[in-house]
Amino acid sequence: MTRMQPMSKNERRTQTSRIVGTMTIAVGLLLSFTGAPVLAGLLVLIGVGLRIEAAVTAGR
Numbered sequence: 001m002t003r004m005q006p007m008s009k010n011e012r013r014t015q016t017s018r019i020v021g022t023m024t025i026a027v028g029l030l031l032s033f034t035g036a037p038v039l040a041g042l043l044v045l046i047g048v049g050l051r052i053e054a055a056v057t058a059g060r
Contacts, residue, residue, distance in 0.1 A: 025047035026047075028047060050055040
């Protein structure tokens, strides 16, 4: 059995940003069905921004 290497601070930050971005997109899409389009759109945009930030940070 292989041991997992500890993640660096940047890797943890990138992974957290990716997870929060995905959850924010999902919540925004669910809210779009309830009749709160402004809040839903804002959440989706924030989620996409977090995912883009994670992708850019992971490339370094």
